Amino acid sequence: MDTSNKAVIENPVMLPGTEPASGQRPSTIKKAIVEAFIKLNPAVMIKNPVMFTVEAGFFITLILTVFPGIFGEPSDRIYNGAVSMILLVTILFANFAEALAEGRGRAQAESLKKSKRDVEAKLLVKDGSIVPVFSPELRKGDIVLAEANDIIPGDGEVIEGVASVDESAITGESAPVIKEAGGDFCSVTGGTRVASDWIKIRITAEPGESFLDRMISMVEGAKRKKTPNEIALNTLLISLTLIFIVVCATLVPIGSYVDVHIPVSTLIALLVCLIPTTIGGLLSAIGIAGMDRVTKFNVIAMSGKAVEAAGDINTLILDKTGTITYGNRMASEFIPCGGYSIGELSEAAAESSLHDETPEGKSIIGLSKKLGERLPTVKNSIGIEFKAETRMSGTDFPDGRAVRKGAVDAVRRYVESFGGTIPGDMDKLAEGIAREGGTPLAVADGNKILGLVYLKDTVKPGMKERFAELRKMGIKTIMCTGDNPLTAATIAREAGVDDYIPEARPEDKLELIRREQGEGKLVAMSGDGTNDAPALAQADVGVAMNSGTAAAKEAANMVDLDSDPTKIIEVIAIGKQLLMTRGALTTFSIANDIAKYFAIIPAMLLLAIPEMESLNLMGLETPESAILSALIFNAVIIPILIPLAMKGIEYVPMSATKLLRKNLLIYGLGGVVVPFAGIKLIDLALAFVL
Numbered sequence: 001m002d003t004s005n006k007a008v009i010e011n012p013v014m015l016p017g018t019e020p021a022s023g024q025r026p027s028t029i030k031k032a033i034v035e036a037f038i039k040l041n042p043a044v045m046i047k048n049p050v051m052f053t054v055e056a057g058f059f060i061t062l063i064l065t066v067f068p069g070i071f072g073e074p075s076d077r078i079y080n081g082a083v084s085m086i087l088l089v090t091i092l093f094a095n096f097a098e099a100l101a102e103g104r105g106r107a108q109a110e111s112l113k114k115s116k117r118d119v120e121a122k123l124l125v126k127d128g129s130i131v132p133v134f135s136p137e138l139r140k141g142d143i144v145l146a147e148a149n150d151i152i153p154g155d156g157e158v159i160e161g162v163a164s165v166d167e168s169a170i171t172g173e174s175a176p177v178i179k180e181a182g183g184d185f186c187s188v189t190g191g192t193r194v195a196s197d198w199i200k201i202r203i204t205a206e207p208g209e210s211f212l213d214r215m216i217s218m219v220e221g222a223k224r225k226k227t228p229n230e231i232a233l234n235t236l237l238i239s240l241t242l243i244f245i246v247v248c249a250t251l252v253p254i255g256s257y258v259d260v261h262i263p264v265s266t267l268i269a270l271l272v273c274l275i276p277t278t279i280g281g282l283l284s285a286i287g288i289a290g291m292d293r294v295t296k297f298n299v300i301a302m303s304g305k306a307v308e309a310a311g312d313i314n315t316l317i318l319d320k321t322g323t324i325t326y327g328n329r330m331a332s333e334f335i336p337c338g339g340y341s342i343g344e345l346s347e348a349a350a351e352s353s354l355h356d357e358t359p360e361g362k363s364i365i366g367l368s369k370k371l372g373e374r375l376p377t378v379k380n381s382i383g384i385e386f387k388a389e390t391r392m393s394g395t396d397f398p399d400g401r402a403v404r405k406g407a408v409d410a411v412r413r414y415v416e417s418f419g420g421t422i423p424g425d426m427d428k429l430a431e432g433i434a435r436e437g438g439t440p441l442a443v444a445d446g447n448k449i450l451g452l453v454y455l456k457d458t459v460k461p462g463m464k465e466r467f468a469e470l471r472k473m474g475i476k477t478i479m480c481t482g483d484n485p486l487t488a489a490t491i492a493r494e495a496g497v498d499d500y501i502p503e504a505r506p507e508d509k510l511e512l513i514r515r516e517q518g519e520g521k522l523v524a525m526s527g528d529g530t531n532d533a534p535a536l537a538q539a540d541v542g543v544a545m546n547s548g549t550a551a552a553k554e555a556a557n558m559v560d561l562d563s564d565p566t567k568i569i570e571v572i573a574i575g576k577q578l579l580m581t582r583g584a585l586t587t588f589s590i591a592n593d594i595a596k597y598f599a600i601i602p603a604m605l606l607l608a609i610p611e612m613e614s615l616n617l618m619g620l621e622t623p624e625s626a627i628l629s630a631l632i633f634n635a636v637i638i639p640i641l642i643p644l645a646m647k648g649i650e651y652v653p654m655s656a657t658k659l660l661r662k663n664l665l666i667y668g669l670g671g672v673v674v675p676f677a678g679i680k681l682i683d684l685a686l687a688f689v690l
């Protein structure tokens, strides 16, 4: 596979607000200009009622340019033409902003599509033979073989074998990752490549519904739905537009009553200046650019709503293994108790893991082999699969013997239910392991506990600093783990989370989220396992680790390609930025319109009653040039604000009230002052040119 297949998400560690505003390639700009014209189609424009109103104004003034007397009274053809052209440019500017934002996503989608080519798959059929088929023909449930250098033909779960897989086509990360059956590392993504060895994969996605498909349609914006926040704002903008249409229309009878004739072009100019065209023109670009920024951090957000919700998160709940830690819990030591020998323990531990496909189970077999243990035979024995509910796994032998291993409290209960006793030294030894942050597994043969397995896992680096950052943002972090209280406490301390909940079953994780939400909080959840899926679905923002299971990724509304649980920090910042940018530009747009009103109304009156020269407070040249200047300002403010809309307002952690005051001062007051200066300058320039 060539390296151009990388989904170039160029600089994953770039912080929000630091990205270059004008980092557009000329070809992207050229495409956006063409798109801006295509979007003039009224059937497309109607989706944006504010700009559609401007377009209607454009058509009316265009007609007036050709037939100046069509509405009875004669009017100035050149003036009508000027208004008409400025309106056209205003619409084009707004369309350009949207096209530019969409273009970025499309470029990303293109590089993703390159990794989504149809490949030949090795379909395994019932009689064990291999039939070559094309990847689009694969259905959910099909079993395929993927060997070294094969492109994995679809999303699925490894059911047999171990292989290293190069996922750079999707994650941009060049180091191959190990994929194996069982546990939380069994999911594979179509389009990635087997680097060595082989695996058998059960396909889990129907054609066209794969992870890559969802990713492409997301970054392409094809399935982009308006978020609740956008819908609310849109309603406000439509209401304002309707109000101003009524206001401008009523000026006609009022004018004729006092025998003042107001030209239609002037009325339309006034209307366009009054309706919120700045925010109306930039609104969708702000949303698209926000999603795009999330993708830049290697996070695939399945909805804009989730990104916005991230901006208001109060609580972050994290799974431990595979999320805060790397999740390759490896057996590192056998610690016998109750006077049993290490050999007896090692044998029972291996027996209990005969059918256990999880990394934990396999590593126990591995350690046992290393200690020279001969592996017991599997013949006729029955595997008891590990379940998050029972927190145990094991083997039942034909002679009635049952060996189990699992969380210490679970095995204790199991043994006690068969009338067994607990070795006196077990708790102390288990405590020792847990205190070091390890996970102790107790091993039982029938109703006897033979000892413990020491499972080691490593906390991902940099967690403490990142959680401290979340604290500064006012977000509470809670680690929720199936592990025992002591191990949980140690890892919680090491990672620096605010709180932890040990011995949590999947329903406990779900319950915790519901409880927090019940208190009116917005909750984010990071997780990787199938047992995290219900919680990921319930959370307002569910972030699945890319290393996690298909179920987790399916349930979540975001997937972090780097499997970094603290990536939520960037997503939160982007969400806040998105909400702030939208709020600030709305404030600016409305403040602007008020200022334009005061510039244009005196000019209108002057046009009708030239004696009222005292109304010309701004000292504008002629009434016509005053109106055209206001209209030109109204148009050019859109492209001037495109970089801000795309880049977003920089988010600095501070209290909400402080933030509001700051933004009101800058964008509210600024919005009132700027147009006066701008209109005056344009008026001077017009006088100079004409």
Ligand SMILES: Nc1ncnc2c1ncn2[C@@H]1O[C@H](COP(=O)(O)OP(=O)(O)OP(=O)(O)O)[C@@H](O)[C@H]1O
Residues within 6 Å of the ligand: 318, 319, 320, 321, 322, 356, 358, 360, 361, 386, 387, 388, 391, 392, 393, 405, 406, 407, 408, 439, 440, 441, 480, 481, 482, 483, 484, 504, 505, 506, 529, 531
């Ligand atoms: N293969 C296994 N066989 C027996 N017991 C296991 C096995 N794997 C894990 N356990 C025990 O079950 C407990 C719960 O494991 P699980 O992987 O479900 O945790 P979890 O709920 O995902 O929490 P987290 O991922 O946050 O640690 C573990 O702490 C361990 O004691």
Ligand SMILES: [K+]
Residues within 6 Å of the ligand: 272, 273, 274, 275, 276, 277, 278, 593, 634
């Ligand atoms: K306006």
Ligand SMILES: [Mg+2]
Residues within 6 Å of the ligand: 184, 319, 320, 321, 322, 528, 529
């Ligand atoms: Mg887990």
